[in-house]
Amino acid sequence: MPVSPPTASTNRSVLSVSDLNREVKSLLENNIPLLWVGGEISNFSTPSSGHWYFTLKDARAQVRCAMFRGRNRSLRFRPGNGLDVLIRARVSLYEGRGEYQLIVEHMEEAGIGALMRQLEQLKARLLAEGLFDPARKQKLPMLPRNIGIVTSPTGAAVRDMVQILGRRYPAAAIELWPVQVQGQGAAEQIAAAIDTAGRLRRHDLLIVGRGGGSLEDLWPFNEEVVARALAACPIPTISAVGHETDTTIADLVADVRAPTPSAAAEIASAGAIELAQTLAALKHRLQRAALLLIRHLQQEVRLARSHIRHPREQLQNRAQRLDHLELRLRSAGQYTIQRDRQRLDSALRAFAHCHPERSLRAGQTQLDEAGKALQRAVDGLLQQRGERLGHTAQLLHNLSPLAVLQRGYGIVRDNSGRIVKCSKSLEAGQRVHTRLWEGGFTALVEQTSE
Incomplete structure (x- = not known):
């Protein structure tokens, strides 16, 4: 039997289907926050618009999903049917069919993606607590006498560290704390070894690490129990987990991060190498200084030896000196007599030169010569001045306007x-x-x- 349309006399509020779907969509989007959902992709389709449409399902239920082109461009993988994923989405309603759906904003592969999200959340929490703060980290000792290593006893990492420490720093004692470094229970063993080593205080330095591997293999060093054990350890610690590109939470909490276990051994022995280089330099300087001192002393010995004389040689030198003085005394007497005679002869000759008549004759001769020289000088000067005057007069005449x-x-x-x-x-x-x-x-x- 057909239903008659409502009349104006009724007081009921009637919604259209479009209005209803619009209200439900508003309720879903405004009251359910952004959430993470995990499941398997099915019915995956990619129309020419570039948007992705698929169904996310598990063993008992499914939900329609849409990921628009502006969001799916940033993905680093291509999803497909049968792939387990994690999505971050908001709940909405497709009004055209009245079906609720998830509008996907981010997608990542399950497994690795879940681990990474868990890792980022733990990093953020530990960072807020200050476990990564450089101010709380301890300085490594320059010459650790006892080094503890928390790692697997059968891996290549422990062999490399022991070999490097033995070669570079053989004076240090090395003690191994054997633990499981991957799989179930590994994090608890690593944390217990760190706690025990810190409580016993036998070591001056503690290295915690393992060789490379996948994210799952390295996961024990991302566990919170290991991070807190490292943060509470009173012994300076070096984290050496994986390869250079691997960074774990243990690396961020430890006092020093080494890119590899071998690098951790080199860091632990760096002080010994530096000390050995310093001692070698000091040894070289000491040897050089000693060599210079020996050469200086040898020169002084040779010089002192050259000044030492035999007593017989000294007596001969003294006798020879007496003979020489005697000869000098005789020569001096003869020289004195000869000198006095020369002085007497010189005085007689000087007296002869000083006779008045001779002086008068010499003075008259000088006076005559001086008069002649004066006359010649006056004549020459007059002639020179006359020539200069004539030349000047000629110049004046030539420069006179009257001459022109x-x-x-x-x-x-x-x-x-x-x-x-x-x-x-x-x-x-x-x-x-x-x-x-x-x-x-x-x-x-x-x-x-x-």
């Missing part, structure tokens, strides 16, 4: 007495006065030319 006029030239002046040098300064009808060698005249300018 004598050669037929004239000096032209205007009415104001200025000398006319250029015809441009004259005008027709102007009077000019010309001075000649003898006399002058006045003229009237009729025409000028350049």
Whole structure:
């Protein structure tokens, strides 16, 4: 039987299907927060628009999902049917069919993705607690006498560390704390070994690590129990987990992170290598200083030996010196007598030279020669001055304007007495006065030319 449409007399509020779906969509989107959902992809489709549509299901239920082009471009893998994934999505409703669906904002593969999310959450929590703070980390000892190693006793990592420490730092004692480094219960064993080593205080340094592997293999070193054991350890610690590209939470909490177990052994023995290099340098400097001192002492010995003489040689030297002094004394006496005789002869000759008559004759000769020299000098000076005067007079005559006029030239002046040098300064009808060698005249300018 058909249903009659509602009349205006009824007070019921009636919604259309579109209005209903719109209200339900608003309720879903506004009241359910962004959430993570895991499941298997099925019915995966990619229309030409670039959007992805698929069904996410588990063993008992399924839900429709849509991931729009702006979101799926950032994915580093291509999803497909049968793939287990984790999605971060918001709940919505497709109004056209009245079906609720998930609008996917992020997708990652299950397993690794879940581990990474768990790892990031633990990192954020430990960072907030200050376990990664560099201020709380201890400084490594320069020369650790006893080194503890927490690792697997059968792996290649422990062999590499023991070999490197034995070669670079044989004086250090090495104690192994054998633990399981992957699989169920490995994190608890590692944390217990760190706690026990820290409580016993037998070691000056503790290395915790293992060789490379997958994320799942290295996962015990991302466990919170290991991180807190490292943070509470009173012994300085080095974390050496995996390869250089692997970074675990243990690396962030430990006092020092080594990229590999071998690098951890090199870091632990760096102080010994540095000390050995310093001692080698000091040894070289000491040997060089000792060699220089020995050479200096040898030179002093040779010098002192050269100054030492035999007593017989000294007596001979003294006797020879006495003979030499005797000869010098005799020579000095003869020299004194000879010198006195020479002085007497010189005095007699000087007396002869000082006779008045001889002095008068010498003075007269000098006076005559001086008079002649003076006369020659006066004559030469007069002649020189006369020649100079004549030359100067000739120069004055040559520079005189009258001499120029004598050669037929004239000096032209205007009415104001200025000398006319250029015809441009004259005008027709102007009077000019010309001075000649003898006399002058006045003229009237009729025409000028350049």
